[in-house]
Amino acid sequence: MKDMLDEFRVTDAPFWRQTSDEVELFTAAWDARIPVMLKGPTGCGKTRFVEHMAWRLGRPLVTVACNEDMTASDLVGRYLLDADGTRWQDGPLTFAARHGAICYLDEVVEARQDTTVAIHPLTDDRRVLPLEKKGELLQAHPDFLIVISYNPGYQSLMKDLKQSTKQRFAAMNFTWPEGETEAEILAHEAGIDSETAGKLVEIGARSRNLKGHGLDEGVSTRMLIHAGRLIKGGIAPRAACSMALVNSITDDPDMRDALDAAVATWF
Ligand SMILES: Nc1ncnc2c1ncn2[C@@H]1O[C@H](COP(=O)(O)OP(=O)(O)O)[C@@H](O)[C@H]1O
Numbered sequence: 001m002k003d004m005l006d007e008f009r010v011t012d013a014p015f016w017r018q019t020s021d022e023v024e025l026f027t028a029a030w031d032a033r034i035p036v037m038l039k040g041p042t043g044c045g046k047t048r049f050v051e052h053m054a055w056r057l058g059r060p061l062v063t064v065a066c067n068e069d070m071t072a073s074d075l076v077g078r079y080l081l082d083a084d085g086t087r088w089q090d091g092p093l094t095f096a097a098r099h100g101a102i103c104y105l106d107e108v109v110e111a112r113q114d115t116t117v118a119i120h121p122l123t124d125d126r127r128v129l130p131l132e133k134k135g136e137l138l139q140a141h142p143d144f145l146i147v148i149s150y151n152p153g154y155q156s157l158m159k160d161l162k163q164s165t166k167q168r169f170a171a172m173n174f175t176w177p178e179g180e181t182e183a184e185i186l187a188h189e190a191g192i193d194s195e196t197a198g199k200l201v202e203i204g205a206r207s208r209n210l211k212g213h214g215l216d217e218g219v220s221t222r223m224l225i226h227a228g229r230l231i232k233g234g235i236a237p238r239a240a241c242s243m244a245l246v247n248s249i250t251d252d253p254d255m256r257d258a259l260d261a262a263v264a265t266w267f
Pocket residue numbers: 015016017018019040041042043044045046047048049177185189221222225
């Protein structure tokens with residue numbers, strides 16, 4: 001069993017450039033075993049932050065990318081048929097609760113609400129998980145913690161989290177890192193010089209001002225890193241920005257022109 005857990009250990013420190021007091025806050029929630037919700041747009045660092053914190057706290061990390069086809073059994077577990085008959089297999093949530101890992105449910109609103117409620121009993125004081133099919137009431141390991149990520153931006157009312165789910169979590173808001181910080185992140189992640197990183201940050205800021213004026217979302221830190229990596233790989237900066245930023249964020253020709261013009265003022 002130890003070996004199975006080893007697979008989920010974060011052994012190399014994931015790079016995290018602190019932006020505020022997020023490390024301290026997450027650590028306090030961990031100490032108190034309060035479930036944590038990370039809120040913010042896609043590509044702003046939520047997943048990287050959890051990886052970093054799992055490493056810092058020395059806990060294995062079990063990540064589940066949520067989607068709407070996911071069932072409660074996918075999270076909790078099921079009986080499998082094999083040559084010797086049936087055998088129970090823990091799902092990722094059960095595995096994490098049993099062995100004391102951090103369970104990270106990425107983009108939790110993508111899951112259907114009847115799936116999401118499977119986490120409720122683990123997030124009350126009792127910290128239990130009823131495995132009904134197996135007839136087991138699992139008491140969570142003392143080091144188990146549940147973390148979810150959630151992008152409040154483009155959800156319809158139908159696809160929002162229930163209040164009964166939301167209210168079980170302490171929430172941390174993530175946004176785009178402030179200019180100089182984001183430039184440092186780009187330089188580190190893409191291996192580019194700070195001048196190029198600074199220009200990409202300016203283009204990012206420009207695009208973020210267009211949010212709600214033709215763009216649903218601004219260019220993310222992740223996209224800026226992609227542009228930086230293409231530049232690092234020898235692609236001309238304008239072409240790199242078209243490919244990694246402009247063409248991926250919009251299908252609208254006018255918007256594309258506006259963004260290309262922003263790119264051209266810097267590169
Ligand atoms: N504060 C930060 N420190 C280090 N890297 C960061 C930071 N913020 C964002 N990143 C970078 O941005 C990329 C995208 O972030 P990610 O965690 O995948 O976003 P999310 O999970 O919010 O969609 C990461 O792979 C990482 O390279």
